[in-house]
Amino acid sequence: xxxxxxLSGKGGTGKTSTVGALAALAENKVLVDCDVDAADLHLIxxxxxxxxxxxxxxxxxxxxEDKCVDCGICPDYCRFNAIxxxxxxxxxxxxxxxxxxxxxxxxxxxxxxxxxxxxDFSEKVSxxxxxxxxxxxxxxxxxxxxxxxxxxxxxxxxxxEAREAxxxxxxxxxxxxxxxGIGCPVIASLTGVNYVLLVTEPSMSALHDMERLVKLLSxxxxxxxxxxxxxxxxxxxxxxxxxxxxxxxxALLGRIPFxxxxxxxxxxxxxxxDHGNGPAASALKAVWGRLRxxxxxxxxxxxxxxRRIINIQDNxxx
Numbered sequence: 001x002x003x004x005x006x007l008s009g010k011g012g013t014g015k016t017s018t019v020g021a022l023a024a025l026a027e028n029k030v031l032v033d034c035d036v037d038a039a040d041l042h043l044i045x046x047x048x049x050x051x052x053x054x055x056x057x058x059x060x061x062x063x064x065e066d067k068c069v070d071c072g073i074c075p076d077y078c079r080f081n082a083i084x085x086x087x088x089x090x091x092x093x094x095x096x097x098x099x100x101x102x103x104x105x106x107x108x109x110x111x112x113x114x115x116x117x118x119x120d121f122s123e124k125v126s127x128x129x130x131x132x133x134x135x136x137x138x139x140x141x142x143x144x145x146x147x148x149x150x151x152x153x154x155x156x157x158x159x160x161e162a163r164e165a166x167x168x169x170x171x172x173x174x175x176x177x178x179x180x181g182i183g184c185p186v187i188a189s190l191t192g193v194n195y196v197l198l199v200t201e202p203s204m205s206a207l208h209d210m211e212r213l214v215k216l217l218s219x220x221x222x223x224x225x226x227x228x229x230x231x232x233x234x235x236x237x238x239x240x241x242x243x244x245x246x247x248x249x250x251a252l253l254g255r256i257p258f259x260x261x262x263x264x265x266x267x268x269x270x271x272x273x274d275h276g277n278g279p280a281a282s283a284l285k286a287v288w289g290r291l292r293x294x295x296x297x298x299x300x301x302x303x304x305x306x307r308r309i310i311n312i313q314d315n316x317x318x
Contacts, residue, residue: 001166002295003159003193005034005176007186008200009209014229015199017262019177020044020271021284022291023136029173031134032162033141034155034189036127041177042141044271045134055142055157057126057150058106061099067118068097074110074119083110102147126150129157131165135274138165152184159189173295181209182216190217194298196224197291198250202237207244214248225251225294227287230258251294254287256280 006022008015016033019041023031033041061082063074070093075083082103088096099110099119111121126149129142140158144151162174178189190196196217200206217224226245231238238255245252259280265272272281 001163001172001174002195002299003163003174003176004195004197004291004295005178005190005193006197006199007178007190007213008180008198008206009182009213010206011180013199013201013206014256014262015180016041016177017044017266017272018197018199018227018229018256018284018287019175021273021281022175022288023134024271024273025285025288026173026175026292028171029137029175030162030166030169030171031137031139032158032174032176033139034158034176034185035179036142036144036151036154036158036185037179039141039143042130042132042134042139044266044269045136045139046269047132047134047139049130049132051131053129054125055127055129055144055154056123057144057148057153058124059108059121060101060104060106060124061108061110062101062120062122063097063099064118064120065096067116069116069118070095070097071115072097074114077109077113079109080105080107105149127154129154129161131161137171138162138169140165151179152188155179155185155188182212186213186216190220190222193222194302195295196222197253198224198226199229200226200241201229202231202234202241204237207237207241210241210244214244214250218248223251223294223298225253225291227253227256229256231255232257251290253290253294254283256283256287 006015006019033039080103082100085095086098108121111119127144132139140162142154179185200210228238228241257279259278261276261278262272262280265275
């Protein structure tokens with residue numbers, strides 16, 4: 001099984017549009033949308049939700065009114081200013097303590113030091129994850145709640161479920177639509193994958209963020225290829241991106257021209273391959289051809305390593 005993750009370094013480069021095209025072109029795969037803060041791959045894949053599961057991303061504190069004596073100890077311990085007072089005429093002091101669920105970080109320090117055990121510290125539902133069916137195979141995606149943390153943990157859940165589905169169904173490719181940036185959800189998306197496709201655009205911000213992302217990839221020693229979306233908007237920056245790729249031993253997989261048909265496809269809720277055969281669609285097919293060759297090389301390399309390990313084990317046993 002090969003795991004491919006598509007990353008961009010910044011938002012808006014056309015990463016999800018590219019993944020949608022790959023979904024239509026690749027065979028025998030499982031799809032994963034790891035941009036859990038703003039998942040949108042399902043919007044261009046004609047999806048149908050088959051399973052929905054709650055995601056427990058942490059814990060949250062809540063004051064038990066019947067036990068609270070308004071001692072005022074808990075606000076002193078809270079370093080996130082999540083415990084506040086509100087007017088309450090039924091209280092002797094005319095106010096009571098409440099916990100702001102959006103400011104609470106779930107550390108539990110208030111519950112630990114409350115002398116009356118008047119703070120309930122329980123698990124909270126931080127979002128949902130889904131298993132959907134699409135015309136191009138199963139899709140795992142999620143929706144993280146507003147101001148909720150643990151996006152990296154939710155990404156790990158999606159990838160685990162996708163691997164299990166791929167093994168059960170005999171699928172040999174997992175395509176992951178990764179989140180933008182270089183933070184925790186990105187690291188959770190690329191850890192342990194076999195290949196990274198970088199989707200960028202000819203802009204200074206994209207070049208800057210690509211440099212940061214490539215530094216991250218070098219740490220994990222993951223092979224990568226690059227395609228440049230809307231390359232014809234700035235030829236000088238396109239050339240600069242290609243030089244950067246060559247200098248960093250990143251395979252150049254192709255250029256994708258600006259094409260309004262891509263936007264039309266998104267408005268229609270479809271990917272650019274299913275929607276038509278414009279310039280972008282043709283370029284994406286060429287990118288997939290080169291990417292498939294890269295993935296085949298990765299597979300052959302992994303198979304060679306496996307054979308060497310087996311030979312070593314056989315020699316040890318002998």
